[in-house]
Amino acid sequence: METEGDATGDDGTVKGRVIAVDIHVHRITNRWGYVSTTTPERTTTALEAVLPPRYDVEINALLVPFGKHICTGVAPKCFTCPVLDMCQQVGVMSHR
Numbered sequence: 832m833e834t835e836g837d838a839t840g841d842d843g844t845v846k847g848r849v850i851a852v853d854i855h856v857h858r859i860t861n862r863w864g865y866v867s868t869t870t871p872e873r874t875t876t877a878l879e880a881v882l883p884p885r886y887d888v889e890i891n892a893l894l895v896p897f898g899k900h901i902c903t904g905v906a907p908k909c910f911t912c913p914v915l916d917m918c919q920q921v922g923v924m925s926h927r
């Protein structure tokens with residue numbers, strides 16, 4: 832899906848996108864199973880293929896605090912997580 836002013840490339844991706852993928856966005860979207868990558872840079876590319884552009888800014892604003900307080904790097908708080916039912920918990924070996 833495009834937003835006004837975006838241009839679509841030959842490969843179908845929207846050019847000019849800026850998705851701020853830090854370690855939280857990378858970790859969480861991979862745990863969800865929404866993407867499957869090994870680095871934040873590859874997560875950026877993978878998200879460009881699946882994330883609707885209208886969420887390019889929102890995803891970082893939402894997932895940074897979510898990653899700091901619920902889906903933490905070590906022992907995420909899955910039992911209190913609001914998206915537990917939708918999460919594949921990829922790579923989660925222990926949780927709270």
Ligand code: SF4
Nearest residue numbers: 902907909912915918
């Ligand atoms: S269920 Fe667990 S691994 Fe999945 S998003 Fe929630 S806290 Fe993270």
